[in-house]
Amino acid sequence: MSELLLGNQAIARGAWEAGVTFASGYPGTPSTEIIETLAARYPETNPRWSANEKVAFEEGMGAAIGGLRVLVTMKHVGLNVAADAFMVFPYAGTNGGFVVISADDPGMHSSQNEQDNRYLARMGKVSVLEPSEAQECRDFVIEAFKLSEQFNAPIMLRTTTRLAHHKGLVEVGQREEVPQREFIPDPKRFSVPIYRHLRRPIVEQTIEALRDYAETSPLNRIENSDNSIGVVTSGISYQYVKEVLPEAGVLRLGMSNPLPPKLLKDFCSRYETVYVIEEGEPFIEEYMRSIGISNLIGKELFGVIGEYSPGRLREALEISKVPTPFTEEITILPRPPMMCVGCGHRTVFATLRQLKTIVAGDIGCYTMGALPPYEAEHTTFAMGASIGTAVGLERAGQDRVIAIIGDATFIHAGIPPLIDAVYNGSKLTLVILDNSATGMTGAQPHPAAGKNALGEDAPKLDLVKLVEATGVEMVEVVDTWQRKDVRRVISKALAHDGPAVVIAQGPCQQLPDMKRRDFLPFVVEEELCTQCDACFKVWCPAITRTEHGFPIINTAECTACTVCAQVCPPEAIRLAEKPFAVKL
Amino acid sequence: MDKLHNLMFAGVGGQGSLLIAELTSMAAADAGYDVKQTEVHGVSQRGGSVETHVRFGKKIYSPIVTPGEADVVLALELLEALRFAHYAYPGKGIILVNDHEIIPGSVSGAEDMYPHNAKAFLRDKKMNVITLKATQKAHELGDGRIANVVMLGALSTLIDIPSQSWQKALKLRLPTRYLDGNLKAFAAGEQMVRKENAAV
Ligand SMILES: Cc1ncc(C[n+]2csc(CCOP(=O)(O)OP(=O)(O)O)c2C)c(N)n1
Ligand code: SF4
Numbered sequence: 001m002s003e004l005l006l007g008n009q010a011i012a013r014g015a016w017e018a019g020v021t022f023a024s025g026y027p028g029t030p031s032t033e034i035i036e037t038l039a040a041r042y043p044e045t046n047p048r049w050s051a052n053e054k055v056a057f058e059e060g061m062g063a064a065i066g067g068l069r070v071l072v073t074m075k076h077v078g079l080n081v082a083a084d085a086f087m088v089f090p091y092a093g094t095n096g097g098f099v100v101i102s103a104d105d106p107g108m109h110s111s112q113n114e115q116d117n118r119y120l121a122r123m124g125k126v127s128v129l130e131p132s133e134a135q136e137c138r139d140f141v142i143e144a145f146k147l148s149e150q151f152n153a154p155i156m157l158r159t160t161t162r163l164a165h166h167k168g169l170v171e172v173g174q175r176e177e178v179p180q181r182e183f184i185p186d187p188k189r190f191s192v193p194i195y196r197h198l199r200r201p202i203v204e205q206t207i208e209a210l211r212d213y214a215e216t217s218p219l220n221r222i223e224n225s226d227n228s229i230g231v232v233t234s235g236i237s238y239q240y241v242k243e244v245l246p247e248a249g250v251l252r253l254g255m256s257n258p259l260p261p262k263l264l265k266d267f268c269s270r271y272e273t274v275y276v277i278e279e280g281e282p283f284i285e286e287y288m289r290s291i292g293i294s295n296l297i298g299k300e301l302f303g304v305i306g307e308y309s310p311g312r313l314r315e316a317l318e319i320s321k322v323p324t325p326f327t328e329e330i331t332i333l334p335r336p337p338m339m340c341v342g343c344g345h346r347t348v349f350a351t352l353r354q355l356k357t358i359v360a361g362d363i364g365c366y367t368m369g370a371l372p373p374y375e376a377e378h379t380t381f382a383m384g385a386s387i388g389t390a391v392g393l394e395r396a397g398q399d400r401v402i403a404i405i406g407d408a409t410f411i412h413a414g415i416p417p418l419i420d421a422v423y424n425g426s427k428l429t430l431v432i433l434d435n436s437a438t439g440m441t442g443a444q445p446h447p448a449a450g451k452n453a454l455g456e457d458a459p460k461l462d463l464v465k466l467v468e469a470t471g472v473e474m475v476e477v478v479d480t481w482q483r484k485d486v487r488r489v490i491s492k493a494l495a496h497d498g499p500a501v502v503i504a505q506g507p508c509q510q511l512p513d514m515k516r517r518d519f520l521p522f523v524v525e526e527e528l529c530t531q532c533d534a535c536f537k538v539w540c541p542a543i544t545r546t547e548h549g550f551p552i553i554n555t556a557e558c559t560a561c562t563v564c565a566q567v568c569p570p571e572a573i574r575l576a577e578k579p580f581a582v583k584l
Numbered sequence: 585m586d587k588l589h590n591l592m593f594a595g596v597g598g599q600g601s602l603l604i605a606e607l608t609s610m611a612a613a614d615a616g617y618d619v620k621q622t623e624v625h626g627v628s629q630r631g632g633s634v635e636t637h638v639r640f641g642k643k644i645y646s647p648i649v650t651p652g653e654a655d656v657v658l659a660l661e662l663l664e665a666l667r668f669a670h671y672a673y674p675g676k677g678i679i680l681v682n683d684h685e686i687i688p689g690s691v692s693g694a695e696d697m698y699p700h701n702a703k704a705f706l707r708d709k710k711m712n713v714i715t716l717k718a719t720q721k722a723h724e725l726g727d728g729r730i731a732n733v734v735m736l737g738a739l740s741t742l743i744d745i746p747s748q749s750w751q752k753a754l755k756l757r758l759p760t761r762y763l764d765g766n767l768k769a770f771a772a773g774e775q776m777v778r779k780e781n782a783a784v
Contacts, residue, residue, distance in 0.1 A: 004613050004621075109624045133620075133647075166622040166647035167609060242645040311650040323652040323670040326709070331699050332667050337597060337632030338690040365630070372692040541631060541689040556728060 002171045007164045010134040011101060011157070012037035014141030015071040016045055018097070019178035022063040023047040024056040026412070027441035028075030029110040030164035031103035035073055036444075039453045044175075045071070049444055049453045052383075052412040053078035057085045057100065064098035064154075065190060067181035069145055076104040076115045077382065081413070086154075087124045091192045091199040093152035093206065095181050097145035103159045106279050107307035110161075112363065112382065114305070116280035121156045121257050125207045128156045128257040129219065132238040134168035140254065143219065149181075151213075153206050158256070160279060162307065163236045211258040219254030220263060230271035232264070232284060237277045237308050244313045259287045268293045275301070275317075279308045339368050341542045342559025344480025344506025345433055348404070349374035350538065351487045357400045357494065358393060362386035362414075364406035365439045365508075373539045377404070384413025391417070391426045400494055404431045407463065408438035408446045415466070422471040422499050429493045430501045433480075434463060437508035467501045474498065480506030481561045483538075509559060520575045521558035522565055526550050528572035535564040535573060588641035589617075589743060590649045594668045595660035596686050597632045600732035603757075604658070605636035607736060610753035611745045612640035620647035631689055633664060658739050660718075660732055661686050662702040669706055678742060679711050680777075682718040682735055714738070716776050722769060730769040737773025 005013060012034050015023065023045045025035040038047035050056035053074040060072035072082075079086060079102050086100070102120075105111040121128045127147065131140040137159070144155040188195045214220060227249040233241050234253040241250060251267040253259070256278075268274045268288070276285040276298035285298035301316050302308065311322040325332060339345050349369040352359050353376040361367060361377035362385060370377035379389050390403035405414050410432050421428045436450070437443040445451035450460035467475050474496045478489040486504065493500035507514050524535075526548075535543055535551050542557035543564060553564070555576060565573040591608060595601030602623055609621045617640035624635065637649040649671060657672045658680045659665035665681040672679055683703070688694045699705070706713045718734040725734075733754075740750050750770070758766050 004609055004619065161624065162622055162647065165624060166620055167606075168620045168644075168647070169613060169618060236646075239645040239647070309648045309650065310646045311648075314650070322650060323674070325667060325670050326705070330666060330701070330705050331697055333663060333688050333691055333694055333697055333699070335596065335631070335633040335663065335667075335688040336690050337630040340630055368630075368690065371690045373690070539689075544687075 002169045004167050005134050005138075005170045006033055006167050007131075007134050007137045007159060008033035009037045010137035010170045011141050011159070012042060013170065013172055014138035015099070016042040017138070017173050017175050018142045018145040019069050019176045020045045020071050021068045021180070022060065023071040023073070024050045024059045025073030026050055026053045026056050026078055027438045027444045028078050028103070029441055030105060030159070030161045031073045031075045031078070031101055032441050032444070033164075034071070034101060035453060036442075039455070043454060047453050049446065051447060053081040054085060057082035060098065060100070061085060061089055064094045064096045065092065066183045067096045069097040069178050071099050071101070071141075073101040074103070075111065076102055076117050077111065077113065079117050079120055081383070083120060086120070086126070088192050089154050090125050090203050090206065091196065092190050093202065094148060094154050095152070095183060097148040098154040099141060099144045099148060099157055100154060101157050101159060103161075103164050104280065105161050107161060112380070114280070116283060117156070117158060118256055118283045119281065121158075122283075125203050126154055126156050126257070127151075127207070127210045127255065128158050129254060130158050130235040130256050131163065131254070132236050132252070133163070134166065135170050136254070137163065138170050138172065140219070147210075147213075151206055151210055153210065158235070160236060207258050211260060214255050214258055214260040215263050217255055220260060221252055221254070222267060223250045223252065225249050225270065228271070230267065230274040231277055232267065232274055232288070233277040234284060235279055237279050240308055240310045240313050241277055243310045244317070244319065253284060256284060259284060261291045264288055265291065265293060268295060271295065273297055277302060277308070277313065280304065336371060337368065338371070338541060339365055340509040341540055341557045342509045342561040344435055344504060345369065346539065347480050347483045347486045347563060348431060348433065348490070348504050349376050350483065351490050352376035352402065352404070354487070355490065355494065357402050358398045360386045360390035360393060360401060360403045362403075362405040362409050363440070364409055364433070366404060366406060366433055369404070383409050384417060387414055387417035387421055387428065387430060390428050390430075391421050391424070394426055394428060400429070402429045402431060402490075402494070404433065406439065407432060407434045407436065407448050410463075411447055411461065418467070418472070419470050426499055427497065428499050429490070429496070430499070431490065432463060432467075432501060432503045434503050434505045435508040437511050439508040439510060443508050443510035463503055467503070472499050472501050474500035475503065477503045477505055480504045481563060483563055483566055514559075519560045520577075521555040521560055522553055522562070522573050523555070523576045524551050524553060525572045525574060528570045530570055530572075532569060534567045534569060538563050538567055540564055586642055587744070588644075589639065590654045591638040591739075591743070592649050592654040592657045592668055592671045593636040593638065594657065594664040595634050595732070596664060597630055597634050599634075599660045600729065601634050601660050602636050604732045604736040604739075605638050607750075607753045607757055608638050608739070608745075609640070610757060611749040612638070614749040614752050615745045617641060618644045620644045622647035633667060635668060656680055656739060656742055658735055660684070660735060663688075663699065665706065666699060666702050669709070669711060672711060677712065679706060679713045680735065680738055680742065681713065681715050682731055683715045684719040684731070714777065714780055716773070716780065718773065718776075721772050721776065725765065725768055725772065727765055730765055733766045733769040734773040734776070737770035738777040739773075740770070741774050741777045
C-alpha cells in the first residue's frame with residue numbers, strides 16, 4: 001500500500017513501524033510535523049513535547065538506556081541546545097534503539113542560521129543517515145533503529161527542509177512490536193565522568209566498527225558505474241543528480257558519517273574527475289581530500305550557501321541557464337509574513353514603538369515586531385537570548401532596555417537568564433508574551449498552556465509565581481486586547497526602580513479553540529465615520545479602504561479583538577448584528 | 585502518462601494555495617502517476633508569500649520545479665503571479681491567475697508601490713495568461729475563501745488528470761460540511777476557463 005506522505009510524516013510512520021515506544025521533541029521548523037503526526041496517528045509511540053531540546057534529548061536518552069526504542073526530534077539549532085548530552089551519550093552507548101532527528105534548514109526558510117549538523121555528529125562520534133526522499137525517510141528510520149541496537153550507538157538521521165517538507169508516495173508496512181531490553185544498572189557504563197577513561201576507547205571502537213559497516217552497507221550504493229562522469233552525493237542532492245545527470249556514475253552515500261575510505265577511493269579511482277554534490281558544508285568532500293583523494297570538484301563549483309536545486313546544478317555544470325524573476329523590469333514587492341489579525345503581540349509592539357526604547361527581542365512570531373509597521377525590536381539571536389542581551393546592553397550604558405520574549409521561549413531558555421538578571425542586580429524590564437502557544441511553529445502547546453502534545457489537559461505552569469520566585473518585585477499581568485492597559489503597565493514597569501516583569505496575556509489566534517469559537521465581528525458604520533483614519537493606525541490587516549475612503553473590516557478575518565473600536569473617536573466601529581460563520 | 589508535468593502554485597498565506605496543490609497531488613496519485621510536491625511552510629498562515637511545487641509523471645526525482653519549466657503557474661493573487669511568472673515554460677507555459685490584489689501588510693509604502701499593471705506586463709512578455717475573477721466568483725457562491733478551489737477547477741481543464749480523480753481527492757480531503765460549496769466552486773472554475781478559452 002502506498003500513501004502520499006510528507007518526509008516528516010514518513011519519518012513518523014517509520015518510527016511507528018519500528019516499534020518506537022517513546023518519542024520526545026521540541027517544535028522547530030522543519031521537524032515539527034514528526035511529533036504532531038505521532039500524536040495524531042500513532043499515540044502508542046507515547047509522543048511528547050518537552051520543555052526544550054536538551055530535556056527532550058535527555059528524556060529520550062533515559063528511556064533508551066531503560067530499554068525502549070526512542071525517537072527524539074528537533075531542528076538543527078535545537079541540537080546546539082541538546083549538544084551537552086549529545087556529545088556524552090556515545091561514551092555510554094545506548095541500550096534500546098535511539099534515533100535523533102536533526103532537521104537542518106539550508107536556505108534558512110525559517111531559521112536564524114545555516115548550520116550543517118553533520119559536523120556536530122562528527123565531533124560527537126555519532127553515525128548519520130541521510131535519506132533522499134519520503135520513501136527513504138520511512139525506510140532509513142527503520143534501518144537506523146536496527147543499527148542503533150546492533151552497535152549500541154545513538155544514530156542521527158539528518159533531514160533538510162526540502163526533504164522534511166516534500167511529499168512523495170511511500171510504501172508502508174506494519175508495526176513491529178519490539179520487546180523492551182533489560183536495564184542493567186552499571187555505573188562503569190552510565191556514570192561517564194567518573195569512568196570516562198574506560199569509556200573513551202569504546203567511543204572509537206564503535207565509530208570504527210560503524211565505518212567498517214559503511215564500506216559494505218546497502219545504504220551506500222553505486223549506480224551506473226560504467227559511465228564516464230562520476231558523482232558522490234548524499235541527501236536530497238541525490239535526487240537532483242538523478243534529474244540533471246541521469247547517466248552519471250553515482251556513489252550515493254545514505255550514511256554520511258562515518259565515511260567509508262575504501263569505497264570512496266575505489267569509486268574515485270574509476271574516473272578522471274568526480275563531482276561531490278552535497279548540500280551545506282563540504283563535509284564529505286573534506287573527508288575525501290583528507291584521505292588523499294584529489295580528483296574532486298565540489299564546493300568551488302556548487303557553493304556552500306543556501307539550498308541546492310536541479311536548476312542550480314544545471315547552471316554550475318553549464319548545462320543550461322535558468323530564467324530569473326522579472327525584478328529588473330517591474331516592482332515585485334516582497335511579501336514577508338506578518339502577525340495574525342487579532343494577535344496580542346500587536347498592541348505590545350504598538351506601545352514599544354511609541355516608547356522608543358531599545359528592545360532586545362527573541363525568537364517567535366514577535367520577531368516580526370522588527371518589521372514595519374512596528375520596527376520596535378533591535379536585536380534577535382537565539383532562543384532565550386533576549387534577557388541576557390538586554391542585561392549586557394544595560395551594562396554597556398543603554399538605559400531603559402526592554403527584553404521581550406514569548407511564553408514558550410521563556411520556558412525553553414529564558415528562566416536561567418532571568419534568575420541571573422535579578423541575581424546580578426539588573427533593572428531590566430521584561431515583557432513575557434503569554435499566548436498559551438508556541439505560535440511561530442504552529443501553536444503547539446507548552447507547559448504554561450495546560451495541554452500536552454496529545455491535546456490532553458496537563459498541569460499548567462504558573463508564570464506569575466515562577467517569576468516572583470526569582471525575586472522580581474514588580475510582576476503585572478495585562479490583557480493584550482486592552483491597548484491603554486498595555487501602555488500603562490509597560491510604562492510603569494520601565495519606570496520601576498528594579499527588575500520588572502509584565503506578563504502580557506492573550507491567546508494565539510492559531511490555537512484550535514480560537515479558530516473554532518463563535519463570535520460577532522466588528523463593522524464600520526459609515527454614517528458615523530469621520531474618516532479620521534485613527535483605526536488605520538492600529539495596523540490591522542483586516543481593515544482596508546472602500547472606494548469612498550471609508551475603512552472596511554473584513555468580517556471573515558476579524559477576531560473581535562476590539563482594538564480598532566477602542567481608538568475610534570466617534571465610536572463608529574461596533575459589533576455586527578449577525579454572527580459570522582465559523583472559520584475553517 | 586509518460587509526460588512529465590510541472591506545476592507551480594503561488595498565493596498569499598491564508599488563501600489556500602497549499603491546499604489546492606495538495607489536492608492536485610492526491611488526484612495525480614489517484615490517476616496512477618508518481619508524484620512529488622514541495623512546499624515551504626513554517627510561517628505561512630500569516631500573510632507571507634507561499635509557493636508549492638507539484639510534479640507528476642512516470643517517475644519523479646526532484647520535487648522542485650525549475651524556473652522556465654512549469655506547464656502551469658497557478659497564482660491566487662496578481663503580485664504572486666509576477667513573482668513566479670519566470671517559472672512558466674517560455675512559449676508553452678500557462679499563467680493561470682486570479683484577478684485579485686492583496687497589498688503586502690508589512691512593507692512600508694506598499695500601497696503606492698504595488699504593481700497594478702501586472703496583467704498587462706505579463707501579456708507584453710508574450711506569456712499565455714488566463715485571468716479569472718475567482719475571488720469575485722467565490723463571493724457570488726457565498727464564500728470568498730473558496731476562490732482557491734475555483735482556480736483548481738480551472739486548472740483541471742488544463743492538465744491530464746481524469747475527472748473522477750479530482751472528485752475523489754476533493755471528497756477525501758475536505759470536511760463534509762464544506763464539500764458541497766467546494767464542489768460548486770470547482771465546477772464554476774471549470775466553466776470559467778472554458779468560456780475564457782472560447783473567447784480567445
Ligand atoms: C533552539 C531552537 N529551537 C526551536 C526553534 C523554533 N522556534 C522558533 S520560534 C519558537 C517559539 C515560539 O513560541 P513563543 O516564544 O511562545 O512565541 P510566539 O511565536 O508564540 O509568539 C520556536 C520553538 C528555534 N528557533 N530555536
Ligand atoms: S501565530 Fe499566534 S503568536 Fe503568531 S502572529 Fe499569529 S496569533 Fe500571533
